[in-house]
Amino acid sequence: MKKNYMKTLALTGLAILAMGALAGCGSKTAETKASDSTTAASSESGTSSAEATTAAGAAAADLKGSISMVGSTSMEKFATALSEVFMEANPGVTVQAEFVGSGAGIEAVGNGSADIGNSSRNLKDEEKAKGIVENIVAIxxxxxxxxxxxxxxxxxxxxxxxxxxxxxxxxxxxxxxxxxxxxxxxxxxxxxxxxxxxxxxxxxxxxxxxxxxxxxxxxxxxxxxxxxxxxxxxxxxxxxxxxxxxxxxxxxxxxxxxxxxxxxRPFVMATKGEISEQNDLVKALFDYIYSDEGKELVKSVGLIPAN
Known part of the structure; x- marks a missing residue:
């Protein structure tokens, strides 16, 4: 009766099609690798490699290192698509994502074992009291x-x-x-x-x-x-x-x-402290999410941009 509302985004190209099935039972870890096919897809759609890089919101040469995300299985599709696009634009960056549930994600960012805690619910008052900040990225x-x-x-x-x-x-x-x-x-x-x-x-x-x-x-x-x-x-x-x-x-x-x-309900990417207090990689990722291109990515996986 109801068809999937995913829209195809030229920027992500084959990256979204390359995503695996939703998280299975128990803990699941995924280290998302950027694909050469994204560049090819951008060329076919009339988007140059330079434009694709600019769309991800950061100069590739300036960003090096890794970002770790832990949390909601419901956010896997969005988190995987986001990781693919961001790494394609920034080859020096690796985004690792583990899908083990919202509670585990918030706990991980709270104890410093993850940069971002993905949560498919609002944060509780006791979580906020620990300095964890609720960054709503999609509805x-x-x-x-x-x-x-x-x-x-x-x-x-x-x-x-x-x-x-x-x-x-x-x-x-x-x-x-x-x-x-x-x-x-x-x-x-x-x-x-x-x-x-x-x-x-x-x-x-x-x-x-x-x-x-x-x-x-x-x-x-x-x-x-x-x-x-x-x-x-x-x-x-x-x-x-x-x-x-x-x-x-x-x-x-x-x-x-x-x-x-x-x-x-909201999709939250929680951080320990405000976004402005995070390292350059995490700040660049949020800059992309809240950009016009990021909003289109949110829509492409069937979600509603938060702003």
Missing amino acids: DGIAIVTDPSNKVDNLTKDQLINIYNGTTTSWKDLGGADQPIVVIGRESGSGTRSAFEELLKLEDACKYSNELDSTGAVMAKVASTPGSIGYVSLDVLDDTVKTMNLEGTEPTPENIKAGSYFLS
Whole structure:
């Protein structure tokens, strides 16, 4: 029902196509390598190598070293695309990213083991009290997905709440088949789970049948389990699942920006201290993210620019 809203960005070229599947179970580490194919793709689209370098916001000769990012599995697509483009423009820079969940990312940046902590939720007051700064880089929608055979097309906010708190247990009560609802969610510590439960005021109240440790695992489980329902990042939607409307509204970037779709959350790249206090590499990366070219990259992976 709902098609993936990714737009193709000429600058990233084959870099985005080269990204792997979403993070699997457990910890996943990826050291993203710049590809020669990006230069070729830029030439085909009419963009010169010099223009591509300028678009990444820094002079390649001036930047050398590495940037480490740890955190949200939901941010893998964006983080990987960002790394590819930034390293293509800056061959002296290596960007390493580990996708282990928002909580782990915030902890890593707090204890100094990572430059950036990727989080798919807002920071908590106690995290900010430790000097961790919330840098919102994009806005993401949380989509509600079911198995493809489900006949229900729309849920109200109250119906969604009642499914996840265990009050409603059969699709028959929602106009669907006489079939048990299999409630799928993310593991404790997931930014997607935290944002979902906070938006619906369901903290510690959800009755999950399965708690899975990655966005990809939720998609696979819902796609293969009759009667299932789950929540995932907007940018991973595909035809393997059915996407539900909420209050009659589709989960699209346009509807999220208009405020008519109620499940949305920030993508945060947290730092220990303000961006201005970071090393030159990290500052250059944020300069690119907040540039016009960076905003186009955000849109190309199905997200909404933060500014």
